[in-house]
Amino acid sequence: MKYQVRRAVRTLSVALFLLGWQGASMVNARRQFLNPILFPSPLDMVRAAYAESAEGILWRDIAASLARIFQGFGIGALIAVPLGCATGYFRRLDDWVDPIVELFRPIPPLALLPLFIIWLGIGEVSKVLLIAFSTFFPIFLNTTEGVRSTDPLHVRAALSLGADRWQIFGNVIVRSALPNIIVGLRLGFALGFFVLVAAELIAADSGLGYRIQESRNFFLVDRMFVGAAVIGVLGFTFNLVLRRLEDLLLRWRTTIAQARG
Known part of the structure; x- marks a missing residue:
């Protein structure tokens, strides 16, 4: 209710x-x-969105932006989650990785966009890798913190039941870190979307950011609002999906809370 x-x-x-x-x-x-x-009013935006949909422009731009964000986000997450788990678990690895991460973490991703364009050109690779770079840090840091904050009592309980080191890592520590990992994924996707749109504003010939810039050039303010609104809806939808995934994977938290209550 x-x-x-x-x-x-x-x-x-x-x-x-x-x-x-x-x-x-x-x-x-x-x-x-x-x-x-x-x-423009919301009705003006609806009319503009309908016109862009009828022309096929809106769907092409959505597809282009989603392809970039999912590729970049996927690359960043596939590197950040395993590395974050390993770094949080193995202290010696942390001594090697942490200084490098802390060196690059303060650099704004957009400051590297010109360098990525020089290295990789103005095509898709530069934008995808820039998104991967930006999403890596929030996912990695949250994953590492989740591993480190595992309750020692849970580890000792697993040891008393005869679990070896790798069983503890996979069945206790990684599962304990899942809430932090999902928070990192949510933050990483939001930051990746921000970088995506900014990159499309500067160096792209398709995508929602490019369409906003193109609409500005022709003073089509209603279409600029449509682009911004679609970005908001896509970000909201993906965040909702991750929250539902969190509820599905972490149902044990609700069970424990109900038992304690």
């Missing part, structure tokens, strides 16, 4: 926001506080 109430409240908040936006746009169209072209 509580979940249904929360869901209704969230849906209502979005509906009220859109209604308020539509009303403000209608008032602005009459009073001319701003040029109406600069402040």
Whole structure:
């Protein structure tokens, strides 16, 4: 029941926001506080999105952006999760890896975009690897922290039952780190989407970021809003998928909480 109430409240908040936006746009169209072209309404955005969909532009841009983000995110996650687990578990490996990570972590990914373009060209590889670079750090750091924060009591319990080192690593430590890993994946995807759109604004001939830039050149503000809204919806959807995955993989947390309650 509580979940249904929360869901209704969230849906209502979005509906009220859109209604308020539509009303403000209608008032602005009459009073001319701003040029109406600069402040499109949600209905204007729907019409623009329909036009782009009918032309096939919107779907091509969504497909291009999703292909880049999933490739870059996948590469970053496939490197960050195993390396983070190993670094958090083996202290000697941490002594080697941590200085390198801390050296590169403060560098803004977009500062490396010109270098990636010089090295790899303006094509897909430079954007995909830049996304992989940006997603690596939040996933790696959260994974490492999750491994290190494993309750020693759980490890001792596994040892008392005869588990060897690798069984403890796979069945106790990695599972204990799953909440942190999923948080890292969520943060990594959000950062990767930010870098993707910024890269498409600068160096691309397709994608949502490119479409926003192209719409700006032709002063199509409603289409700029459509691009931004689609980015928000895609990011929200993927975050929701990861949260559902977290609930599915970590149902034991709910069981423990109910037992304690």
